[in-house]
Amino acid sequence: MRQSSKARSKGQSRIYLCLYLLLRKPLMxxxxxxxxxxxxxxxxxxxxxxxxxxxxxxxxxxxxxxxxxxxxxxxxxxxxxxxxxxxxxxxxxxxxxxxxxxxxxxxxxxxxxxxxxxxxxxxxxxxxxxxxxxxxxxxxxxxxxxxxxxxxxxxxxxxxxxxxxxxxxxxxxxxxxxxxxxxxxxxxxxxxxxxxxxxxxxxxxxxxxxxxxxxxxxxxxxxxxxxxxxxxxxxxxxxxxxxxxxxxxxxxxxxDVLPLLHQRPRFSHKGTFGHALLLCGQKGSMGAAVLAARAALRAGTGLLTVHVPQCGYDILQISAPEALCHVDKANDCWTTLPNLEPYTAIGVGCGIGQRTATAQALRALLREVRCRRPLLISENLQRLMILSLTHWLFKKILLQTFNSPAFSAQCLSQQH
Missing domain, CATH: 3.40.50.10260 (YjeF N-terminal domain)
Structure with a gap:
């Protein structure tokens, strides 16, 4: 579906508003x-x-x-x-x-x-x-x-x-x-x-x-x-x-961004800054999961758990040993939803592919999360999101992306 210029402009305006509220000043x-x-x-x-x-x-x-x-x-x-x-x-x-x-x-x-x-x-x-x-x-x-x-x-x-x-x-x-x-x-x-x-x-x-x-x-x-x-x-x-x-x-x-980086207390530790969950990777795309894990750690998350298919266990443990690793029941892709209670924020999408079982797991995740905790969604879920999600999900769940404001605008425009 080609996005109209009106919908794109509306999506860009919303993204700008979010950044304005975050930074408390207008952007250049x-x-x-x-x-x-x-x-x-x-x-x-x-x-x-x-x-x-x-x-x-x-x-x-x-x-x-x-x-x-x-x-x-x-x-x-x-x-x-x-x-x-x-x-x-x-x-x-x-x-x-x-x-x-x-x-x-x-x-x-x-x-x-x-x-x-x-x-x-x-x-x-x-x-x-x-x-x-x-x-x-x-x-x-x-x-x-x-x-x-x-x-x-x-x-x-x-x-x-x-x-x-x-x-x-x-x-x-x-x-x-x-x-x-x-x-x-x-x-x-x-x-x-x-x-x-x-x-x-x-x-x-x-x-x-x-x-x-x-x-x-x-x-x-x-x-x-x-x-x-x-x-x-x-x-x-x-x-x-x-x-x-x-x-x-x-x-x-x-x-603009520098004021958002807060100085951390001297006696703080990894348990002080929350516990993030990443749902990433499939067979042949584990590099995306590794990069996402490293980025989350670099950005300052406290504890990090990465949920990967069985084929990704050794790769993640070798490439990002600082992260905890939770393994899916399936060998090649994400199909099951772990217990979400321990996590303060969730990221999903990097390298998970577009298989039917993964789409079902994504639907279960969104129904479970709703608005109870922050959820960050990667742009490579575009097809799964647009084709399989229902109207109320777009309305009730805050959509953000790792690197694609255009996709955020496209998803938000589906409400209208």
């Missing part, structure tokens, strides 16, 4: 391209600040980061800039690096003869008398040689790109990618779409620095070798923009 929002433009405009109007001065602030933020990463001012810097606002960021960066003593070469690619007002203002702010070596290109002819050891800064296109690069731009991007140098992108690698995966021509950056918040494009695996190592830092966009504005994507950081 990942804006769309349109929201990012609106946020800039809101800041310009509300602060107030001119668009050129906001660009200057962004360029200074990037320059500070760049100097921290490349502190040697004798290393050549070659900036390829377009003539839009991302190019304006590049021109401002060239000036700021020059002021800090860096050897900067600025290559302005004026293939379209269209120039943004902020770009032209940054050109006017360049130091006089050719203090910065500058090359204006109206075609691919005359591209200057890039010095050895140089760092190439990509400032051709940013989030305003609406179609794949082609023609001279695609050739230039290919030229940049084939240079034996390190490549750094301002805001986004040129050619990369901000809200989706990109398979068309694109600068392959080793490092990408963006402003204010990460871009959604950073989280697509297809974009990993194009974005490289990414960083971001606030440029002071106005926080009131998000009042009444929704976001479907959020970014959970280490700083």
């Amino acid at each position: 929002r990942i804006p769309t391209t349109e929201q990012m433009r609106a946020w800039d405009a809101f800041t310009i109007e509300r602060e107030p600040i001119s668009s050129t001065d906001l660009m200057e602030r962004a360029a200074r933020t990037f320059t500070d980061w760049f100097v921290s990463k490349y502190p040697d001012p004798t290393r050549p810097i070659c900036i390829f800039a377009g003539t839009g606002n991302n190019g304006g960021d590049g021109v401002a960066t060239a000036r700021l690096l020059h002021e800090r003593g860096y050897d900067v070469m600025l290559v302005i690619c004026d293939f379209s003869a269209r120039k943004s007002a902020d770009f032209q203002e940054q050109i006017a702010r360049l130091p006089a008398h050719g203090a910065i070596e500058t090359h204006w290109l109206e075609s691919l002819e005359g591209v200057p040689p890039v010095p050895e050891r140089a760092v190439v800064v990509d400032a051709l296109f940013g989030t305003g790109l609406t179609r794949p690069l082609e023609g001279a731009w695609a050739v230039l991007v290919d030229f940049i990618n084939n240079l034996p140098v390190e490549r750094v992108a301002i805001d986004l690698p040129s050619g990369l779409f901000a809200d989706q995966k990109t398979i068309s021509p694109c600068v392959h950056a080793h490092k990408t620095f963006c402003f204010e918040v990460p871009r959604k494009a950073f989280f697509f695996p297809e974009n990993a070798d194009r974005v490289g190592e990414w960083s971001f830092k606030s440029i002071g966009l106005h926080p009131d923009f998000w009042q009444g504005v929704g976001a479907t994507d959020h970014y959970l950081t280490h700083a």
Whole structure:
């Protein structure tokens, strides 16, 4: 069954609400391209600040980061800039690096003869008398040689790109990618779409620095070798923009989660922190049970019992000897339910397969548990859950997953 966008959005909202209640603060929002433009405009109007001065602030933020990463001012810097606002960021960066003593070469690619007002203002702010070596290109002819050891800064296109690069731009991007140098992108690698995966021509950056918040494009695996190592830092966009504005994507950081890790009392021991039960594994998939057991122990559970089929006993005892092992009556899969009274929390699903006997055991588990103790369900039970569970189970049992918020949304959507 294909999940509707409405159901998916509702499921994502519920997941976000759970995280908000857990963390007691909103998560970092990942804006769309349109929201990012609106946020800039809101800041310009509300602060107030001119668009050129906001660009200057962004360029200074990037320059500070760049100097921290490349502190040697004798290393050549070659900036390829377009003539839009991302190019304006590049021109401002060239000036700021020059002021800090860096050897900067600025290559302005004026293939379209269209120039943004902020770009032209940054050109006017360049130091006089050719203090910065500058090359204006109206075609691919005359591209200057890039010095050895140089760092190439990509400032051709940013989030305003609406179609794949082609023609001279695609050739230039290919030229940049084939240079034996390190490549750094301002805001986004040129050619990369901000809200989706990109398979068309694109600068392959080793490092990408963006402003204010990460871009959604950073989280697509297809974009990993194009974005490289990414960083971001606030440029002071106005926080009131998000009042009444929704976001479907959020970014959970280490700083968000760290307060949830409580310091344990000095004289505590394994009996102090509950007794967890894992129902995992089948013949041929015992590795999943081992990983789940190790993860539970690493996460800080006190006592841990792992219920496995008979074929998994030796594997678990050798691989996770800290865990207690409870053996099923069947040799190959999970078929029977152990006594649940000793356990304070239960996890089920990693590697248990989709056999009929296992589905019956799962149904018995859910009827037994209901809402009397926490239950964590792995995503690989998707088929069993959706095909065999009754309406009231979805309504009365809290569904969580090890690694699939999308499945949580799908299960929750079955109520409606």
